[in-house]
Amino acid sequence: MPPFFEAVTILLAGVAAGGINAVVGSGTLITFPILLAFGVPPVTANVSNNIGLAPGSVSGAIGYRRELVGQRARVLRLVSGSFIGGLTGAVLLIVLPADAFETIVPVLIGLGIVLVVVQPRLSRRVAARREAAGELAGGRPDPWWIWPTTALAGVYGGYFGAAQGVILMGILGIGIDESLQRLNAVKNVLAAVVNGVAGVLFIFVADVDWWLVLLIAVGAVIGGQLGATVGRRLHPTVLRTVIVLVGLAALASFLL
Template sequence: MTGLEHLAIVGTGLVAGLLTSTVGVASLVSFPVLVALGIPPVVANASNTVGLIPAGLGGSLGYRRELREQPQVTWYVVLTCAIGSIGGAVLLLALPPGVFESIVPWLILFTCLTVGAQPWISKWLRSRKPHDIEPRLTMSPITTLFAGVTGVYGGYFGAGSGVMMMAVLGLGLDLELRVVNALKTLAVLAANVVAGLIFLFVADLDFTAIGLLAAGSIVGGYAGAHVGRVLPPTLLRILVVLAGIIAAVAML
């Protein structure tokens, strides 16, 4: 790769890091750039996963105040996504490329619309159980299950997994959106770390691309956490929905 291509990957990592900590569609920016630069798709996918680990790390450090507010949920998210991502990484290495291409765009579209409708859905659910006035601050079995499934997807491909995690946690827990965003960023980190460790041992990787992505993404992830914290909840929700729709249309 040329010097300009190196700069392009660093810039892509910076943007991907910002997206990791805000709207959660980082791979839809970074993965196509790696492929456009001539890296084979499976190698680009695995390298992208490893290269974006610093984005989740920087974002999680930036959101550390929010994560301390819900330590039990934080650990549940880490464990469920880490375990799920093992299955996703195995699927990526075992299945032919493109197996999930037909369903993933619709899944992203559904989950981003769920994020948009979450306030009304939550209000309706509470109205069905007026006696249950206690806020939901712990992971239920069904929320844990869907968080784990999102971890599987994160380990397999991951594009839009942040949007999916926001939908799962937004419906399953009564938390402020800034806290949900922090948990989503940590979930992406957990899935990428576990899948990335597997890829380091058994997958073909482009270490130049990984290093360049990492350099940009750690800065972008940390900066994105500060942006995500100050965004009004309604605006953040709108941006997540728009990002998810664009992602789904692009994949279709």
């Protein structure tokens, strides 16, 4: 069991990450750097964080269940890609040496920060595209490339996962004629699948700190519900600023 201060900090970080994942994505940029700051080895931190955030993703998906109505076929189709991608990414994390992870993660964190920063511009472009097309097309089939790109996002999520939600929203928002809230609901389901399948594999083959998992999971479940309700009313700039600052702290932690 971590010391009291560390335990409370990790629990609160789980709440924040669960809420941010439900609304925006990138909750890993909150919890992962905090685990590093407390001296948890990077791979152990990543694995424990992944397992801990999985229940929060499920909680967020349940919170957005109203927006999932009428999307059963789409969700079932894309879930298969997320499952395959998440499993592939988790296997890569296990088979590649720890040095590779420590080399790659700063790049992935940087990518996550960039995606968080450019998300508003991406969302505006998607909205303008829909408006120019006369809003929703209604009944138009999803483009063929949605499935493979969703699977690739799953590989990223299974390996590390920071800004996985932002990547998914970019893919879904560009390719699918639906409101952003309905796409966010789909994103939450796909992220839950990626985190879940990677987490199951990690349980059997990776070095897991179960105290960290418990603290993050409890916090993430609470945060997932808060994110699906109160979180929608928060100004996105506030969330984005926090994510970017914590992500920069994570980069500094790795590079220094």
